[in-house]
Each structure stands twice: as C-alpha cells, then as structure tokens.
Amino acid sequence: MFDRRVLRCIFGAKQENGIWRKRYNHELYEIFNDSDIVVHIKVKKLAWAGHLMRMSDERTLKKIFNAKPDGTRSVGRPKLRWEDGVAQDTQILGVKR
Numbered sequence: 182m183f184d185r186r187v188l189r190c191i192f193g194a195k196q197e198n199g200i201w202r203k204r205y206n207h208e209l210y211e212i213f214n215d216s217d218i219v220v221h222i223k224v225k226k227l228a229w230a231g232h233l234m235r236m237s238d239e240r241t242l243k244k245i246f247n248a249k250p251d252g253t254r255s256v257g258r259p260k261l262r263w264e265d266g267v268a269q270d271t272q273i274l275g276v277k278r
Contacts, residue, residue: 184218185209223270230267 188209236243
C-alpha cells in the first residue's frame with residue numbers, strides 16, 4: 182500500500198475528458214517497471230551512502246556526517262541513525278562491503 186501511495190505522489194493524477202482521476206494500480210506498474218518501490222528506495226539510499234563515503238573530507242556534507250554531537254543522550258530507546266539504517270539495508274539486500 183505504501184509503495185502505491187508513493188508512486189501516485191510521484192506520477193500524479195491522470196486527466197481523461199477534462200476530469201482528473203487517480204491512476205489505477207496497473208497504470209502505476211506500467212509506468213514504473215520495478216514492482217517493489219521499497220527496494221528501489223533502499224538501493225538509492227545505498228548509492229547515496231557510497232557517494233558520501235567517496236567525498237573528500239573537506240566537503241561540508243562529509244564534515245557533518247563525520248561530526249560527533251556534544252552532550253548526552255536522552256533517557257529511553259536510542260534514536261535511529263541514518264548510518265544504522267544504511268547498514269541494515271546492506272544486510273537486507275545482501276550487499277557485500
């Protein structure tokens with residue numbers, strides 16, 4: 182259900198005879214040949230992580246990624262980090278490091 186909602190947001194509505202309507206599921210899958218949008222998003226996330234790792238250390242984005250915040254964490258479950266999500270996606274997709 183999530184993937185179809187994302188695809189409808191990306192491709193938008195369709196106009197027929199001057200009336201706008203939502204696209205049907207089969208229309209979405211014809212436009213977007215990959216059947217699983219979640220896997221597609223994970224692959225793009227890993228591609229961005231590889232791009233980030235190859236950046237030079239002088240780049241602002243790389244400095245932000247490598248920065249360690251000061252202070253202590255709040256009580257309770259630790260917040261999810263982007264880097265942890267990338268590591269989890271590599272295991273799910275079976276990517277070798």
